[in-house]
Amino acid sequence: MVDIxxxxxxxxxxxxxxxxxxxxxxxxxxxxxxxHYCLKDLQxxxxxxxxxxxxxxxxxxxxxxxxxSKLKCGIVTCGGLCPGINDVIQxxxxxxxxxxxVRSIFGFRYGFEGLAPKYKHxxxxxxxxxxTDIYLQGGTILGSSRGEQNVPxxxxxxxxxxxxxxxxxxGDGTLRGAQAISQxxxxxxxxxxxxGIPKTIDNDISYVQNSFGFITAISEARTAIYTxxxxxxxxxxxxxLVKLMGRESGFIAAYATLANADVNLCLVxxxxxxxxxxxxxxxxxxxxxxxxxxxxxxGAGQEFFxxxxxxxxxxxxxxxxxxxxLKEKINQHFKKIGVDITLKYIDPSYTIRSVRANPYDSYFxxxxxxxxxxxxxxxxxxxxxxxxxxxxxxxxxxLAVSARKRIDPKGxxxxxxxxxTGQPRTM
Ligand SMILES: Nc1ncnc2c1ncn2[C@@H]1O[C@H](COP(=O)(O)OP(=O)(O)OP(=O)(O)O)[C@@H](O)[C@H]1O
Ligand SMILES: O=P(O)(O)OC[C@H]1O[C@](O)(CO)[C@@H](O)[C@@H]1O
Numbered sequence: 001m002v003d004i005x006x007x008x009x010x011x012x013x014x015x016x017x018x019x020x021x022x023x024x025x026x027x028x029x030x031x032x033x034x035x036h037y038c039l040k041d042l043q044x045x046x047x048x049x050x051x052x053x054x055x056x057x058x059x060x061x062x063x064x065x066x067x068x069s070k071l072k073c074g075i076v077t078c079g080g081l082c083p084g085i086n087d088v089i090q091x092x093x094x095x096x097x098x099x100x101x102v103r104s105i106f107g108f109r110y111g112f113e114g115l116a117p118k119y120k121h122x123x124x125x126x127x128x129x130x131x132t133d134i135y136l137q138g139g140t141i142l143g144s145s146r147g148e149q150n151v152p153x154x155x156x157x158x159x160x161x162x163x164x165x166x167x168x169x170x171g172d173g174t175l176r177g178a179q180a181i182s183q184x185x186x187x188x189x190x191x192x193x194x195x196g197i198p199k200t201i202d203n204d205i206s207y208v209q210n211s212f213g214f215i216t217a218i219s220e221a222r223t224a225i226y227t228x229x230x231x232x233x234x235x236x237x238x239x240x241l242v243k244l245m246g247r248e249s250g251f252i253a254a255y256a257t258l259a260n261a262d263v264n265l266c267l268v269x270x271x272x273x274x275x276x277x278x279x280x281x282x283x284x285x286x287x288x289x290x291x292x293x294x295x296x297x298x299g300a301g302q303e304f305f306x307x308x309x310x311x312x313x314x315x316x317x318x319x320x321x322x323x324x325x326l327k328e329k330i331n332q333h334f335k336k337i338g339v340d341i342t343l344k345y346i347d348p349s350y351t352i353r354s355v356r357a358n359p360y361d362s363y364f365x366x367x368x369x370x371x372x373x374x375x376x377x378x379x380x381x382x383x384x385x386x387x388x389x390x391x392x393x394x395x396x397x398x399l400a401v402s403a404r405k406r407i408d409p410k411g412x413x414x415x416x417x418x419x420x421t422g423q424p425r426t427m
Contacts (some may be wrong), residue, residue: 003053004050004051004052004053004054006053006396006398006399006402007053007054007055007056007396007399008396009380009382009383009395009396010182010380010381010382010396011065011378011379011380011381012065012191012192012379012380012381013065013191014065014379015063015065015379016063017063017064017067018062018063018064019060019061019062019063019064019100019377020068020101021060021099021100024059024060024099025059025060026060026061027057027058027060027061027374031059032054032056032057033054033055033056033388033393034052035052035055035388036052037389055207055386055388055393055394055395056393056394056395057391057392057393057394058371058374058375058385058386058392058393058394059371060374060377060378061377061378064100064378065193065377065378065379066165066193066376066377068096068101068102068377069101070164071104071164072104072105072161072162072163072165073102073104073105073106073163073164073165073166073167073376074105074106074107074108074115074123074163074167075092075093075105075106075107075108075126075142075166075169076107076111076112076114076115076142076166076167076168076169076170077089077111077140077142077143077144077169077170077199078111078112078144078145078146078169078170078171078173079111079144079170079173079174080144080146080171080353081139081140081201081353081354082199082200082201082211082213082217082353083138083201083217083353083354083355083356083357083358083361084199084212084216084356084357084361084362085139085169085213086135086137086139086141086356086357087134087135087212087357087361087365087366087369088169088199088212088365088368088369088372089126089131089134089140089141089142089169089369090131090132090135090366090369091365091366091367091368091369091370091373092167092369092372092373093105093126093127093128093131094128094131094369095369095370095373095374096377097128100373100377103127105126105127106123106124106126106161107123107124107125107126107141107142108121108123109121109122109123109124109142109143110142110143110145111143111144111145111146111170111174112145112147112149112154112174112177113145113147113149114142114143115149115154115158116150116153116154117153117156117157123161124141124142135356135357135362136356137356138354138355138356144170146173146312146313146314146316147313147314148314148315149177151177151181151184152184154181155181155184155185155188155190155192158185158192159188159190159192163192164191164192165193165194165195165377166178166181166192166193166194166195167195167196167197167372167376168181168194168195168196168197169196169199170196170197171198171199171202171205172200172204172205172400172404173314173315174196175196175198175205175384175400175401176397176401178194178196178382178384178397179194179397179398179401181194182381182382182397183382186382192381193376193379194381194382194383195372195375195376195380195381195383195385196384196397196400197368197372197384197385198211198212198384198385198386198400199211199213200214201213201214201217201252201352201353202245202246202247202248202251203251203252203405204247204248204404204405204406205384205400205404205405206399206400206401206402206403206404206405207386207388207393207395207399207400207405208386208387208388209387209389209390210387212357212361212364212365212368213353213357213361213365214251214252214255214361215358215360215361215364216352216355216356216357216360216361217245217252217353218252218255218256218259218352219259219358220348220351220352220355221244221252221256221259221348221352222256222259222260223348224242224244224352225240225256225260225262225263225295226260227240227346228240228241228242228262228293228346229262229291229293231342231346232291232292232293232344233291235291235342236290236340236342237286237290237334237339237340237341237342238290238291238292238341238342238343238344239282239286239293239294239342239343240291240292240293240294240343240344240346241294241326241327241330241344241345241346242293242296242346242347242348243296243297243298243322243323243346243347243349244256244297244298244348244352245297245298245349245352245353246268246269246299246300247269247299247316247319248299248404248406249269249270249299249404249405249406249407250266250267250268250269250270250271250297250407251407252297252352253266253268253295253296254266254268254297257295263293263295264285264292264293264294265285265292265293265294266294266295266296267294267296267322268297268299268300268407269297269299269300269302270406270407270408270409271407272301272303273300275304275329275333278326279329279330282294282330283334283337283339286339286341296322296323296326298319298322298323298349300322301320301322301326302319302320302322304320304322305319305325323347324345327345330343331343368385368392371385371392372385375394380394382396382397382398383396383397384400386400
């Protein structure tokens with residue numbers, strides 16, 4: 001059973017300031033978001049006389065920790081791009097500025113580099129005029145980066161600037177960084193809140209049901225899959241092979257497959273496969289239908305490559321290129337057995353993550369940004385805004401980074417079960 005203590009969120013201290021927000025629905029102390037989805041899962045807790053675990057609900061509080069007129073805030077965006085980062089920045093700036101009356105908001109440039117003195121990146125002053133229509137642009141107006149930065153030096157910057165709140169938009173790496181910053185702040189006994197906003201195109205942060213930009217990414221993948229299908233149909237024994245992002249978690253590939261009936265085979269990192277089995281499936285499909293569409297997540301089939309110690313600047317292991325590998329192996333296999341095929345390989349990886357957010361994600365990011373502002377103003381720290389059971393939540397960073405969210409091949413969610421078979425549609 002999950003321990004309720006793991007869900008407890010840190011605070012900077014008592015909230016004694018009246019919030020300037022007038023008409024919002026305030027969150028009360030007993031407003032919670034249940035961790036478990038169904039009654040059956042709760043049974044064990046009830047039987048043991050224990051309180052089932054729950055998340056603190058996100059939203060505005062009647063009393064806040066900071067005096068908005070004296071507060072300085074900072075925003076930083078790190079890691080890879082994702083649709084909707086600008087929407088989140090805009091939402092936070094607007095909420096802090098108009099609803100709370102915060103007048104001092106800075107955007108750190110190029111990820112954690114912007115907090116490290118040696119790069120000398122000047123922060124960008126953010127206000128409603130600066131962010132007015134940034135939601136229409138992909139990427140991040142602040143720039144991003146990977147690579148390790150010195151945590152005490154970053155906290156020196158926060159101290160020097162007299163910042164009260166830092167908002168970090170990023171994936172698991174960024175959240176670990178935010179956690180380290182938060183621990184250093186605590187060690188120095190400073191009153192600076194650190195709020196994470198989970199940004200991951202791979203949708204791989206634990207206890208976050210779905211992350212912003214993910215729906216946009218799978219919508220964008222449709223063009224690539226459609227193209228692959230048309231190309232496959234246009235040739236005898238045509239094969240369209242599409243590689244999508246997803247280092248360790250194959251959610252993009254799985255959801256894109258389920259959203260597009262043209263896909264015949266989906267390969268994800270969570271479900272190892274053999275080349276023999278894959279070739280047999282493709283052969284079988286070609287014999288029956290003369291064309292096939294395959295979607296592969298970038299992290300699938302890594303067991304076919306020699307382990308490498310090569311990493312990117314942040315220490316993420318460099319993956320073998322499964323798309324190019326499969327293209328070669330499939331061509332070799334059919335040549336060997338004397339079957340003519342025409343294989344078209346499509347890699348839209350960066351295309352699907354650099355676009356602007358679709359309307360659903362813009363709405364989602366707006367709300368997420370507001371919740372982050374509320375959490376920060378209420379003195380929460382070392383936490384991120386999560387999304388669970390259809391509600392925005394507060395959760396400790398430690399819980400979010402405790403394990404990576406992956407497809408459970410034996411799970412009961414419809415997407416998980418189908419993806420695990422490697423054969424999501426009846427062929
Ligand atoms: N334990 C840590 N302590 C301090 N900084 C960290 C830690 N882990 C990662 N970081 C920093 O966080 C930043 C972002 O990390 P990373 O490049 O892994 O991207 P990410 O946030 O995981 O996003 P993505 O999902 O796009 O990969 C980098 O500058 C990295 O050095
Ligand atoms: O090439 P970049 O910018 O380092 O990012 C690539 C990686 O970032 C992600 O989009 C998110 O971690 C992965 O799916 C991908 O492997």
